[in-house]
Amino acid sequence: MQRKEKFLSAHQAGKLLSQLGNEFVVVKNPDYVHPECELYPLAPKITSPIDRLSAVVMDMDGTTTTTESLCLHSLEYMIRKITGRMTKESWLGLDRTVDYPHIIGNSTTRHVEYLIQTYWSWINPELLKQAYVHAAVWFMLKGQDKRRLEEVQNNLVNLGCKDMVNDEHLLRAIDLQRSQPVQVEDIAFTMLDHHGSKFHANSFSEIVRAGIDIYYQRYHEILSQIDAGDGKHLSSQILGTTEAHLIEPMPGVGEFLALIKGWLGEEIEALFPALLERCRSAVATTYPFDVDNARRNLIRLGELFQRQPVKVAVVTSSILYEARIVLSEVFRVLCRQIQYWPVRPQTRKLLLEKFADYRNVYDGFVTASDSSEIRLKPHRDLYSIALHQLGIPKEKFGEVIGFEDSESGTIAIRAAGIGLCVAVPFADTQHHDLRAATFVLKHGLPEALLRHNLFVKE
DSSP states (O other): OOOOOSSOOHHHHHHHHHTSOSOEEEEEOOTTSSSSEEEEEOOOOOOSOBSOOOEEEEESBTTTBSTHHHHHHHHHHHHHHHHTOOSTTTOOOOOTTTTHHHHSSSOHHHHHHHHHHHTGGGOOHHHHHHHHHHHHHHHHHHOOOHHHHHHHHHHHHHTTOGGGGGOHHHHHHHHHTTTSOOOHHHHHHHHHHHHGGGOOOOSHHHHHHHHHHHHHHHHHHHHHHHHTTOHHHHHHHHHSOSSSOSSOBOTTHHHHHHHHTTSSGGGGGGGHHHHHHHTSOTTOSOOSSOHHHHHHHHHHHHHHHHHSOOEEEEEOSSOHHHHHHHHHHHHHHHHHHHTTOOSOHHHHHHHHHHHTSGGGTOSEEEOGGGSOGGGOTTSSHHHHHHHHHHTOOGGGGGGEEEEESSHHHHHHHHHTTOSEEEEOOOGGGTTSOOTTOSEEOTTHHHHHHHTTGGGBOO
16 A cells, blocks of 8 residues: 555544455553553454465463463462462462453563552562562573573662672673572672662653563573473472373374474375364264264375465564473473374474474464564564564464464454464463454364364365
8 A cells, every 4th residue: 555645644544444444453662661561453354165275373371381370379479479379278279260361372571561550469579579689699690591681780770779780799690690509598688789779760661670680580480490491390390280291282283283284194194083182072972063974084184285385484573592392392292292193104203303492393383573562463573574584474463373362462463464474372370351353262273273174164
């Protein structure tokens, strides 16, 4: 669309909007960004089966993997630390119905803003200071992500503790820890004594700054332990069971990826029973589709994608450091699952080679590190970057399917120009407003394959 005007009046802007579509969404920006909100036209929904599927873009947390529980734990931990309500007796924790819709799928800033605003009256300034200094010291000593460390140092300056960065005790501890373990608590206590009086977090935006660092410290601490192989112990500690993992693939992810990449062909039939079981209701033995027809169509899909493999991108609001650890763990679990798939030995060998590294599977890999905290979901940027990475021109956006589990994710997909947006909510996102999605599938990826033929014409 061409126009001569560089600046538009409200009337002219209204006329332009009328040409951009029939459905719009208002996206709120973080507290420190102008304007307060932005208006996005959404791509028209595609409700009919498509002739060709060229690409799939899909979220990571909650759609590809179960990492959302780890994020939620870290957010709840942040509130507990700054309010002193560390036990279930003093506070039951985040509410699945009230809180979860506001803290899943958006940027970390938006999540923390909501929680700080909601629990503002509980915040203890002294506990906030202690938790913040501990988080900053942990990153200075243990942090592995350079960009995150730079943000921590910037926040120290803005919160009055700039001298802490060059404190000789901290610098000595950083140097010492290269050869022997250093107790973060001891150094944090010293830093609190030296610089605590200069710390200030009086405004809403300053408290959010501190809260973000406290959240990330807990999240990265757990990720580093998982990366070191201590995931089972942490699962028992955080989830209360060793049967589940903090990071594992969502149901059907392995079969779905292997299918659309063309590595299964007609052998997908051997995995049909497992996919079918995941579509069965807990209270019924029937299925909302013809089982025999679903089996035939699944085999046809396997043959189709063997001839025409689909490009696939993973898109996440997590930073690169986090996404690498999460996906590496997910694909380790997938390889263990593939060992038991009822496929031919040569097929299993191929799959294990491909799934040994997530970079063998994904044609596009987009994280928060590719954009900015202020441009994450529900903004369209990450999905627009993914489409560009995959080499999909705008005239072929109708050949793309986007999978998301959250309200903000479905909005981001539609705002990026993808009209076939599929919501696959799980327990923690079941109360989200998913009206932006073209389809909502409670049984996730297996339902997309068996009930909808992956939205491709039969």
